[in-house]
Amino acid sequence: MTSPHFPHTDTLSAELHGVTLSYAEGASVLNGLDWQLLPGQVVGLLGRNGAGKTTLLETLLGLRDPQTGSVKIFGQDAARLDDAARARIGYVPQQNDLFEGFTATQLLAYFRSFYPRWNESRVEGLLSRWEIPRDRPIRKLSGGQQQRLSIIRALAHEPDLLVLDEPVASLDPVGRRDFLRELVDQVLDRGTTVVFSTHILSDLERVAFNLAFLSRGRIALQAPLDDLLEQVRAFTGSVSEMAGLMGRLGVQPLKRTPLEAGRERVLARLPADTALPDGVAADRVNLDDLFAELT
Numbered sequence: 001m002t003s004p005h006f007p008h009t010d011t012l013s014a015e016l017h018g019v020t021l022s023y024a025e026g027a028s029v030l031n032g033l034d035w036q037l038l039p040g041q042v043v044g045l046l047g048r049n050g051a052g053k054t055t056l057l058e059t060l061l062g063l064r065d066p067q068t069g070s071v072k073i074f075g076q077d078a079a080r081l082d083d084a085a086r087a088r089i090g091y092v093p094q095q096n097d098l099f100e101g102f103t104a105t106q107l108l109a110y111f112r113s114f115y116p117r118w119n120e121s122r123v124e125g126l127l128s129r130w131e132i133p134r135d136r137p138i139r140k141l142s143g144g145q146q147q148r149l150s151i152i153r154a155l156a157h158e159p160d161l162l163v164l165d166e167p168v169a170s171l172d173p174v175g176r177r178d179f180l181r182e183l184v185d186q187v188l189d190r191g192t193t194v195v196f197s198t199h200i201l202s203d204l205e206r207v208a209f210n211l212a213f214l215s216r217g218r219i220a221l222q223a224p225l226d227d228l229l230e231q232v233r234a235f236t237g238s239v240s241e242m243a244g245l246m247g248r249l250g251v252q253p254l255k256r257t258p259l260e261a262g263r264e265r266v267l268a269r270l271p272a273d274t275a276l277p278d279g280v281a282a283d284r285v286n287l288d289d290l291f292a293e294l295t
């Protein structure tokens with residue numbers, strides 16, 4: 001999603017290589033993870049509870065130090081970003097970190113002072129449209145109002161990289177729709193790179209997202225949602241039939257699930273226009289199936 005008026009850059013928005021991270025008392029959460037975010041890409045990060053999405057997003061932002069590997073944002077070491085690069089990032093954490101004693105007006109005035117770029121008319125528009133009380137202490141706002149304010153703060157300085165950790169968790173369906181519309185506008189207007197984690201799969205289907213599946217500490221697969229729905233198929237048969245079929249099609253299974261009596265279900269991504277051998281039944285999968293099988 002790029003157009004000629006965006007500043008041209010070949011630099012990756014974010015780049016992680018061989019990233020391993022474990023917490024002091026646990027097994028590794030990220031396990032040799034490689035990941036790239038291209039400029040203008042919109043990526044939905046999917047993973048089960050506890051898979052490590054928050055850990056990954058915090059590591060990507062340089063807020064956590066991995067034990068091994070490298071993390072770069074706009075080509076710079078994420079742990080040592082200069083001020084100019086920092087000002088190009090917007091972040092909505094899972095637990096909002098708004099100063100609770102401030103009002104929305106005070107909070108936004110405070111953050112405005114840090115950023116060379118600040119879109120006041122967008123801020124004003126969103127505050128009104130999302131009906132955020134401006135002069136009440138933030139701790140007295142509802143969870144959804146606080147989350148909206150956190151989103152406004154992250155959009156206000158027109159970031160080039162926007163990272164959102166479960167941004168819609170406490171929004172009602174109308175709030176989620178408004179938020180997604182705003183996100184799409186941001187991407188269309190500015191070519192922003194966006195990555196966000198969510199469990200609400202129907203929201204992902206509303207925008208032409210790339211999906212990244214986090215499983216066992218790695219990005220198991222990243223691809224445009226439309227391509228996945230078009231190309232991924234489920235096959236069922238004996239283990240030997242499935243091995244023969246995958247060989248004939250020249251594809252690696254994405255997931256193998258053992259069934260009774262020596263049979264298995266195999267999920268595979270077929271190149272576009274693959275002709276299936278006669279008599280082979282292939283089921284289409286939906287986003288729920290992909291989430292269940294790939295995370």
Ligand SMILES: Nc1ncnc2c1ncn2[C@@H]1O[C@H](COP(=O)(O)OP(=O)(O)OP(=O)(O)O)[C@@H](O)[C@H]1O
Pocket residue numbers: 023024025026029047048049050051052053054055056
């Ligand atoms: N500060 C911490 N100290 C120790 N362990 C942690 C810490 N934060 C997370 N973990 C553990 O790391 C794993 C990954 O947690 P993380 O919050 O990154 O997952 P998640 O995919 O974001 O989960 P959810 O979908 O439930 O928000 C979990 O097993 C969690 O218990």
